[in-house]
Amino acid sequence: MLFAELNRRDQKKKEEMERMKQHQQKEKVEERNAILAIQKELKKRKEDEEKSMLTQEQQMLKEEWERQNYALKQKELLNAEKQKVVHQTIHE
Numbered sequence: 001m002l003f004a005e006l007n008r009r010d011q012k013k014k015e016e017m018e019r020m021k022q023h024q025q026k027e028k029v030e031e032r033n034a035i036l037a038i039q040k041e042l043k044k045r046k047e048d049e050e051k052s053m054l055t056q057e058q059q060m061l062k063e064e065w066e067r068q069n070y071a072l073k074q075k076e077l078l079n080a081e082k083q084k085v086v087h088q089t090i091h092e
Helices: 002-091
Strands: none
């Protein structure tokens, strides 16, 4: 009878230790998942920022290219007008 009681208490103690161990493991998994979620969010924010910066840079380059192209066309028109004036002056 004494051995049966000691065995029962030992079994209860083992079960309690196992529950505590499982609880601690669950907490560790939850902590790890929380950290991974934060890292994932930070990575997404960084990727979004880089994408936004790339889009902004592309837009700026496009605008600069359009300005340069417009300036070149204006210069060509001005040269054409000058040649026209020179050509008219020669024929007069």
